[in-house]
Amino acid sequence: MLDFTSALYLGLVHASRTLEPWEQLTLGAPAVLEEPACVARTERDLAELVGCERALLARSTLHVFWDVFSALEGRRVSLFWDDGAYPVAKWGIEVMAARGVPARGFHHHSPESLARRLRSSGQGRRPVVVCDGWCPGCGELAPLDAYLRVVRAHGGLLIVDDTQAVGVLGRRQRGMAQGVGGGGSLRWHGLEGPDLVWCGSLAKALGVPMAAVAGDARWMARIEARGETRVHCSPPSVADLHAARRALLINRREGDVLRRALALRVAHFREQLRRAGLSSTGGLFPVQRMRIPLGVDSRRVHERLRRGGVRTVLQRSRCGPDVSVSFIVTTRHDTPELTHAVELLAEALHDEQHERTRHERVA
Template sequence: MQTPLDRSIETLARTGMTRFFLRMFDDAPELLLKNLTVEAVGPDRTFKIGGKWLRNFGSDSFLGLDQHPAVLAAIERGVREWGAHNGTSRAFSEVAPQGEAEAKVAAWLGTEDAVIYPSVTLANVGALPALTTRHDVIALDQYAHNSIEEGARVAKARGVRTAKFAHNDPADLDRVLRGLRPFRHAVVAVDGVYSMSGRLPPLTEFQRVARSHDGFLYVDDAHATGVLGTGGRGTVADALGDYENTLVVGSLSKAVSCLGGFVAGTRDAVEVLKMRSNSLIFGGPVPPPYLTAVCAALGVIGSAEYAGLRAKLDANVAALVSGATDLGFTVLGGLVPIVSVLIGTEERTLRAGRFLFDAGYYVQSVVFPAVPHGAGVLRMQVNANHSAEAVGGLIGALAELRETLPAQGHDSPLLVPAQREAVSA
């Protein structure tokens, strides 16, 4: 006999997104490289899945700090000194490494203060509602990260009006904000790097428009943290010169290779977040061993060693971009260590990912809903501890893949007009 829960799940299985995934599972289960179990890890970014060793080009530990001796030693020290977990909300207390890690983040970026959340998603979902009231508005880029969208939805449920503006379009941002009048303050939420396309936002122009509407910038710079900008500080400082009138969100789980996300800005803004951000108040903290690891990882990034890691990473990215472009692929990105090649439809993309998997290379086959319906890319995440041989081998596998693919179209929704013209030329 079916329960109400059973009937509810059955109904959800018939909805658009769930139906889309179930159809893929039914039609071509061998193509879906999802929910994989990694059985072991080896040197040179290798891992074992299903008894098969592969080169892993799906890791966002861009600098390879997840295997750095100083970071591993810091985690061990954190466990010995603080245990596995601090089981209380930060609303009541915090361990000393929490404040130390936040101070190091702020000092590294050059902001007054920073607050660390267990993830970037929890930062965005908690911070955007905390920074607004029903008298304010949030304008977000149409391609802003899903966690920004979720944060805006929570704020909207509390009475905050929200609207999207055309991707990377300051004029449309101005139009949207004019249409939302009257309001007290505006939050303009964008990504620092759009990970699927590799595009950067025009932050200077967005700042100008935001100020003209008594608004401020909120930049999710997760994909640039540690790998873009002077000293790895991301896109904001280099683009704007400072953090005035800007809050920056960054990741401690990608290039920093630990756990968590942060919001950095003025001391007053951080204090407001600590008092108003529900995902911080009603959620658990980052475990102490990871906080000690964050301090160690930022120490590496702030040392002379960082230049060598960044140079190796940049060389690997340049080699992959050049190799894929020479093969005739349309390459999206390359400014950060995420290199995507345009493949086409969902099925075509999944087949391409399976081809590379069988050739010994794991890359991410990205389809809807991460990209628009009908589009698909192979997303390759490059690390500083990939050898030149590994990168060259992936390019060789891409060459074999290219021979199996028919000519690709130039009408993908992932392309801006200039890219469509270049592909069709």
């Protein structure tokens, strides 16, 4: 079975034998009381990677967003979110809305829509804007530089969920399609400042099931002091922390080599699609969302592929009503596998269209 469902883009897995040993999986105390000794070093390295002054670690992005919004409580703010934002960020917004904070969405990847929302929101509240760095639905980067200009014009704060891009994108450099360093969207756009908060899971490109928030040192101090999950939940386990240390070390030593290999594999996949008369969204990002011909049921194509030995993601777009088939390409796929997958996709589409035509003739 060819598997195109894993988001371990760089192919990083962290077997127990590859990690530093530990005597104790957890300290049995919340982060506010005590954290493992390796936390501080990992936070420093991660902050440097994504281009922020300071970072704090958490078990998941759910914990991160709960704490980010907890830190806003007591301040006069209004929340605004990109309509295509990942649901976990929206859950945090919903909690704040239930506590009486005004919250409104704006059109996906539209700085103009955001500007209109901020102009009509009234005075006296600081706008806090939430978006993803890269959208797997439409396969496009968010216009973060344009969002930040709008936010700064209103004295606001921009919060970026960079789960998809960290470890894949980095500082732009000629000859490197995805940039260098793997620091994510802020590095790609060259953005920094006290009005930016970076959030993200490390569970995709870096292969570590934990998350972090990073930004201005003053904001991090406020989150550290007021974050509710830091009081009521356990911090990341020592095993997760050791895996994070290993992932950051691999990224520093050979991350750009892995990203170059990933870009070549994605390019090969897209070229095979082109030769078959097919196409996808996503550019050179590893999530390739197929453009399914009009009238063809994506669910049936997904099932035909499964029966043919190919696992794909049946993906509903957060920034549109349609459902499509997505292939997630990683460094663990070789070119013959990618070529074969496209051949099976073309065959599945042909069979589906043929069957649809036959049914129409009978009807």
